[in-house]
Amino acid sequence: FFDEIEERDQIQLFGFTSNDLAFVQKVAKRFPTCAIHYDGPVDKESLDKLKEIAPNNTLYIWMPLNKISWLSYPPADKEQVELARKYGYVGLWIIDDPNDLPRCKELGADVVETNGGLTVDML
Numbered sequence: 001f002f003d004e005i006e007e008r009d010q011i012q013l014f015g016f017t018s019n020d021l022a023f024v025q026k027v028a029k030r031f032p033t034c035a036i037h038y039d040g041p042v043d044k045e046s047l048d049k050l051k052e053i054a055p056n057n058t059l060y061i062w063m064p065l066n067k068i069s070w071l072s073y074p075p076a077d078k079e080q081v082e083l084a085r086k087y088g089y090v091g092l093w094i095i096d097d098p099n100d101l102p103r104c105k106e107l108g109a110d111v112v113e114t115n116g117g118l119t120v121d122m123l
Contacts, residue, residue: 015060021049028054037062037091041073042080047087059088060111065100081107098122 015035016027024036036054039062040046050059061084063076076092084090089110095101096117104112112118 025053028057032056042084051087060091061088062091062093065092
């Protein structure tokens, strides 16, 4: 997989998303300055490990805004966001209802992901 990606000095804005810390470790070793978008459990142990294996990467810690049936961990809350902020930027997903935007702001999201249900004018 990594052999298919040609790294160039002038390329700065690319990243990888994973909830698998072993995969993140491989990515960070091969691309030590790319963005890592982590979307796994948000707890101190996981985030400490993430920072240890990707110390020079820009980290985005993604959390669902609302409960998602197929995830085993809970949606974002103020405590998780405050913890995540110590490690990197905070992202909330998937926001498709404009009525969820005030909660994103209240939680302090740095970035939100939408499925296309939001437009810039709604922000």
